[in-house]
Amino acid sequence: MNIVVLVKQVPDTSAERTLTEGEYGHFTLDREALDPVLDEINERAVEEALRLKETIGAQVTVVTMGPEPAADALRKALAMGADAGIHVCDEALRGSDVPTTARVLAAAVRAVEDVDLVLAGNAATDGRAGAVPAAVADLLGLPQLTQVRELEISDGQVRAERVTEDGEATLQASLPSLVSVTEKINEPRYPSFKGIMAAKKKPIRTLDLDDVFPDADSQRFVTARSQVAQAVPRPPRAAGTRCDDDGSAGRRIAEHLMAQKLL
Amino acid sequence: MPQVLVLADHAEGRAKKTTLELLAAARRLGEPAAVVVSATGPSAQLKEELACHGATRIYAVESADADDHLVTPTVGALELAAREASPVAVLVPATVEGNEVAARLAVRLDAGLLLDAVDLDASGTATHIVFGGSYTVTSRATHGTPVISVRPGAFEPEEQMTQAVEQPLTLPSVDPAGSARVIERRPAPAGDRPALAEASVVVSGGRGVAGPEGFKVVEQLADALGGAVGASRAAVDAGYYPHQYQVGQTGTSVSPQLYIALGISGAIQHLAGMQTSKTIIAVNKDPEAPIFNIADLAVVGDLFSVAPQLTEEVTRRKG
Ligand SMILES: Cc1cc2nc3c(=O)[nH]c(=O)nc-3n(C[C@H](O)[C@H](O)[C@H](O)COP(=O)(O)OP(=O)(O)OC[C@H]3O[C@@H](n4cnc5c(N)ncnc54)[C@H](O)[C@@H]3O)c2cc1C
Numbered sequence: 186m187n188i189v190v191l192v193k194q195v196p197d198t199s200a201e202r203t204l205t206e207g208e209y210g211h212f213t214l215d216r217e218a219l220d221p222v223l224d225e226i227n228e229r230a231v232e233e234a235l236r237l238k239e240t241i242g243a244q245v246t247v248v249t250m251g252p253e254p255a256a257d258a259l260r261k262a263l264a265m266g267a268d269a270g271i272h273v274c275d276e277a278l279r280g281s282d283v284p285t286t287a288r289v290l291a292a293a294v295r296a297v298e299d300v301d302l303v304l305a306g307n308a309a310t311d312g313r314a315g316a317v318p319a320a321v322a323d324l325l326g327l328p329q330l331t332q333v334r335e336l337e338i339s340d341g342q343v344r345a346e347r348v349t350e351d352g353e354a355t356l357q358a359s360l361p362s363l364v365s366v367t368e369k370i371n372e373p374r375y376p377s378f379k380g381i382m383a384a385k386k387k388p389i390r391t392l393d394l395d396d397v398f399p400d401a402d403s404q405r406f407v408t409a410r411s412q413v414a415q416a417v418p419r420p421p422r423a424a425g426t427r428c429d430d431d432g433s434a435g436r437r438i439a440e441h442l443m444a445q446k447l448l
Numbered sequence: 449m450p451q452v453l454v455l456a457d458h459a460e461g462r463a464k465k466t467t468l469e470l471l472a473a474a475r476r477l478g479e480p481a482a483v484v485v486s487a488t489g490p491s492a493q494l495k496e497e498l499a500c501h502g503a504t505r506i507y508a509v510e511s512a513d514a515d516d517h518l519v520t521p522t523v524g525a526l527e528l529a530a531r532e533a534s535p536v537a538v539l540v541p542a543t544v545e546g547n548e549v550a551a552r553l554a555v556r557l558d559a560g561l562l563l564d565a566v567d568l569d570a571s572g573t574a575t576h577i578v579f580g581g582s583y584t585v586t587s588r589a590t591h592g593t594p595v596i597s598v599r600p601g602a603f604e605p606e607e608q609m610t611q612a613v614e615q616p617l618t619l620p621s622v623d624p625a626g627s628a629r630v631i632e633r634r635p636a637p638a639g640d641r642p643a644l645a646e647a648s649v650v651v652s653g654g655r656g657v658a659g660p661e662g663f664k665v666v667e668q669l670a671d672a673l674g675g676a677v678g679a680s681r682a683a684v685d686a687g688y689y690p691h692q693y694q695v696g697q698t699g700t701s702v703s704p705q706l707y708i709a710l711g712i713s714g715a716i717q718h719l720a721g722m723q724t725s726k727t728i729i730a731v732n733k734d735p736e737a738p739i740f741n742i743a744d745l746a747v748v749g750d751l752f753s754v755a756p757q758l759t760e761e762v763t764r765r766k767g
Contacts, residue, residue: 226698283563284555308698315544316551316563319519323552328628329519332544334691345628347518349544350645350692350700352636356518358628368681368698369691410591411560414573417584422723422742429735430749435757438729439765441745445727447649447706448673448765 186243186360188234189294190267191305191321192227194251194258223258226306228265228373230366233336234304235266235374241338243302244268248293250278250286256389263384264376270389271296277394277407285407287320292397294325302343303363307332318365328358331365449479450536451505453529455522455549456482456498457541459635461491463498465646466541468605471501473598475606476568478536481505482612485525485619487514495612502608507532511619513627519545520627523552524619530557532617535593537572542597550597560589566602580697580720601646601703636692642676644693648705649675650725652695654718655682656711656732656751663689665755666710672762678702678722680712696721710751714739731755 234245247262249255250273259270273293281289294303303325308315315331322329328343330336333356335346343362347354348369376384394407428437442448452474457464467482474480482503484490490498490508498506509525526549530538538553540546542564554561565574573588574596588594644650651673653666663677670677679689681696695702697720707725712718714730714737722728723742730743731751740746747754 283551283561284558287551287555316547316561319548320551320555323523323555326623326626328626329548330628331548343628344631348691350636350643351543351545352692353634354518355631356628357631359625362628367691369684408591410554410558411562411587411589411594413585413587415586419577419582419584419724422728424741424746425744427740427746427748430747430754432753433757434731434747434749434754435759436761438745438747438754438758439761441729442706442762443765447727448762 291324559592647676652678654712
C-alpha cells in the first residue's frame with residue numbers, strides 16, 4: 186500500500202506570532218521570526234501511517250510545501266520511520282492561500298504513483314480552519330474522511346470515527362481515500378537515534394512549480410484569490426483584581442458578578 | 449439587488465440558529481437566498497422560518513444522498529445554486545463541517561475563501577480575529593465569488609418578513625468512489641446546557657479538577673450560571689471530560705461574556721481559545737499561575753472550596 190502524509194512546518198505555538206506587511210500592502214505571517222517545528226498534529230498523522238506500515242505493510246511518503254527550512258519537517262518524519270520525502274519549494278508560493286496550497290499539494294500527491302491513502306492533520310496550529318485537507322480531497326476526487334479519532338483499514342475499505350462539534354459519525358469508503366486525524370488519534374513516537382541516522386540517507390525530492398505543474402497552464406492557479414487588507418494587533422489584556430481565598434472568595438466572586446451585571 | 453447564497457443547515461425540519469444568523473449577515477451584502485439540501489425537500493416550517501428571516505429565494509436541492517454522504521452533497525448543491533444565481537457571495541457557518549464545505553466550494557468556483565469571519569461589511573470585506581485573539585485582520589476576496597464562513601454567534605438573527613420564491617434544483621447522485629458514506633450519526637447530546645461556542649457563560653476545568661468526579665463541581669457552577677462546561681486539553685487527555693468540550697487552540701474557541709477557569713494554569717494554547725472573553729475569572733492554588741495575568745478577577749485558592757461556595761451564592765441570589 187502507498188501512503189502519502191501531508192505535513193507542515195509551523196512556528197512553535199508557544200512563541201508569540203506576528204504579522205508583517207510585505208510588498209503592496211500584503212500581510213503574511215512572519216514565519217521566519219519564529220522557531221519552526223513539525224506541527225504536532227502532523228506527527229500524529231505520520232504515526233498513524235507508520236502503524237499501518239507495521240501492521241499491513243506500506244511505503245510512506247511525506248509531502249510538504251514551504252521554504253527551504255521546511256525540509257527539516259520532512260527529516261523529522263523520516264527519522265520517525267517514513268520512507269521518502271517530497272518538498273515543494275518555490276519562491277512564488279510564499280504566502281499562498283488555501284486553494285493554492287491545496288492545488289500544489291494535490292499535484293504533489295499525483296507525483297507519487299498509485300496512492301492508496303492520503304493522511305493529514307485535521308487543522309494546522311497556525312491556520313486552524315482545517316480547510317486544506319477537504320480541498321485536497323476535492324481536487325483529487327477522493328472520499329474525504331476528516332476529523333478522525335479512530336481509523337481502521339482492511340480489505341481495501343476504510344472505516345473511521347469522525348468527531349466534530351455536532352457529534353460523532355462513523356464513516357466508510359473504499360481506498361483510495363483521504364483521512365485527516367485529530368490530536369486524540371494516537372501518541373506519536375520519538376525518533377530513535379538509529380532512526381535519525383537512517384533518515385540522513387533517505388531520499389527527499391525537491392520540486393519547484395515547473396516540476397509539479399509541467400503543463401504551464403496550471404500555474405495560473407498559483408495566484409492569491411484573497412488579500413489581507415489590514416492587520417491590527419489587539420491590545421493585550423491587563424491583569425485585574427487579585428484576592429486570596431480567606432474562606433469567602435465564592436461570595437467575593439458573586440459580588441463581582443453582580444457589580445458587572447453578569448448575575 | 450444581487451443574491452447572496454446562504455447554506456441553510458437544518459435538523460428535524462427546523463433551521464439551525466446559525467442559519468438565521470447567516471441570513472442576517474447576508475442582508476449586509478444583498479438579498480439572502482437560502483440553499484436547502486435534503487432528501488425529501490424543505491419542510492413547510494423550515495420554509496416559513498427562512499422567509500421570516502429575510503430569505504427572498506429558496507433553492508430546494510433534492511439529493512437522495514444528502515443524509516448518508518459526508519460533505520459532498522452540500523458542496524454539489526452550493527455549486528449548482530451558485531452557477532444558477534451568480535451570487536455576490538456564498539455564506540456558510542464557520543463550523544468544522546462548514547469550513548470544509550467552504551474550502552471545497554472555493555476550489556470548484558476558483559474563488560477567494562474567507563474563513564471564520566466575525567463581521568462583514570457591504571463591500572464584502574470580512575473581519576477575523578486570528579492567532580488566539582492577538583490580531584484583528586480584515587480581508588477581501590480578489591477573485592471570483594467570495595466564499596465566506598461566518599463564526600457562529602457573530603451575528604444576531606433578525607426578523608424580516610419576505611415572500612420567499614422556491615426554486616427546485618436536482619443534484620446528480622454522488623460518485624461513491626469520490627465520497628465517504630456516513631454509516632451512523634451520533635449527534636452530540638443536546639442536554640440542558642448551551643453549546644460551547646455560543647454560550648454567554650463558560651465554566652472550564654483543568655488538570656486541577658483532579659478527576660471525572662471533580663467535574664461535578666464545574667458542572668454545578670455552570671448550571672447555576674446557565675452556562676456551558678469547557679475543559680483544558682490536560683483535563684481531556686487525562687480522561688476527566690470528553691474531547692468535544694476542549695477549549696483552546698486545538699479545541700473550540702469561545703468568546704463568552706463570562707469565562708471562569710478552575711484549576712487551569714493558563715498555557716498559551718489554552719489562552720488562544722478564550723482570551724477574547726469579555727470577563728475572565730480564574731481560581732488557582734498557585735499564585736504564580738499565568739492565567740492570572742489575563743484575569744479580571746484572580747482568586748488564589750482551592751477550587752473545591754471556592755467553586756461550591758460560588759454556586760451556592762449564585763443560586764441564592766438568583767432564587
Ligand atoms: C500543539 C498544541 C496544542 C494545544 N492545544 C491546547 C488546547 O486546545 N487547549 C488547552 O487547554 N491546551 C492545549 N495545549 C496544552 C497546553 O500547552 C497545556 O498543557 C494545557 O492547557 C494545560 O492544562 P491545565 O492548565 O489544565 O493543566 P496544568 O498546566 O497542569 O495546570 C493545572 C493547574 O491547576 C492548579 N490546581 C491544581 N489543583 C488545584 C485546586 N485544587 N484548586 C485550584 N487550582 C488547582 C495548578 O496550580 C495548575 O496551575 C496544547 C499544546 C500543544 C503543544
